[in-house]
C-alpha cells in the first residue's frame with residue numbers, strides 16, 4: 001500500500017484560453033474556490049494574466065486566466081491579446097474553453113485552432129452546459145472530437161460547479177510529477193492593491209454602458225493598512241479617456257460614482273477581510289489606451 005510519502009504529487013501551470021465571455025474567469029474562481037478574477041456579463045473584462053492557485057492532497061495547479069483572444073485594431077485590445085498569448089505560452093496544460101450549444105460556435109472553433117498551434121497538451125472544456133438542453137451535448141462532443149481528434153473533452157458548468165471533479169482528474173493526470181511550486185495557503189499572485197483595482201474595474205463594467213468600461217482603468221494611488229484598527233485606506237483614480245465620459249461616471253450629484261464605490265468597498269471588505277475606506281476620484285487622461293507607458297503603469 002502506498003504511504004503518504006510514496007504517493008506521487010503533481011504540479012504545474014494550467015492556462016485558460018478561449019474567446020471572450022465563455023467563462024474562463026468564472027472557471028478559475030471555481031477551481032480556486034474563491035474569487036481571484038473579476039467576472040462580468042460583458043466581453044473583455046479580463047485584461048492581464050491572473051494566477052489562481054489550487055492545492056489538493058495529490059496536486060497543485062497554478063491556473064492562469066487570460067484575456068479572450070479576439071481581433072481588434074485598438075492598441076489596448078492588441079495588448080490584451082499579447083498578454084493572453086504570453087500567458088498561454090507558459091501553460092503546461094491548456095484548457096480551451098468553449099461555450100455549449102447545438103453547434104460549435106465559429107468563434108470558438110477559431111479560438112481552439114489558435115490554442116492547438118501553441119503545442120502544449122490541450123483539454124477542451126465545454127462550459128455553460130446549464131444553459132443548454134442536455135440532448136445538445138452529445139452532437140457537440142462529436143463535432144469537437146471530429147475536428148480536434150484525440151483531445152480530451154470535458155463538459156462543465158463553471159457557474160454551478162458541475163463536473164469539475166472530472167475536469168480536475170483529467171488535468172492532474174497531464175501534469176508532471178513535481179513538488180508544490182507555491183506555498184499551500186497561497187491562492188493568487190496578485191497583491192491586494194491589484195485586487196482592489198480589479199474589483200473597482202468590475203463595478204465600472206457592471207454599472208456603465210457603452211464603451212466607458214472598455215476605455216477606463218483604475219490606478220491605486222494610496223493603500224495604507226491600519227492594522228490595529230483592522231482598516232485599509234484605499235485611494236483610487238478611475239482613469240477615463242474622454243471629458244464627455246466624466247459626467248457619466250460621476251452621475252447626477254455624484255450618485256453613479258458613489259454606487260461604484262459602495263459596491264467595490266463592500267466586496268473588498270469581504271475579499272481583504274478588513275474594513276475598507278475607499279476614496280474614488282475620476283480623472284481624464286486622454287489617449288491612455290494608446291500610450292504604452294500609461295498602459296503598463298495601469299497593469300496592462
Ligand SMILES: Nc1nc2c(ncn2[C@@H]2O[C@H](COP(=O)(O)OP(=O)(O)O)[C@@H](O)[C@H]2O)c(=O)[nH]1
Nearest residue numbers: 021022023024025026039040041128157158159
Ligand atoms: N449560465 C452560465 N453562465 C456562465 C457560466 N460560466 C460563466 N458564465 C457567465 O458568463 C459571463 C462571462 O463570464 P467570464 O467568466 O467573465 O468569462 P471570460 O470572459 O471568459 O472570463 C458571466 O456573466 C458569467 O456569469 C456557466 O457555467 N453557466
Ligand SMILES: [Mg+2]
Nearest residue numbers: 024025045046
Ligand atoms: Mg475573464
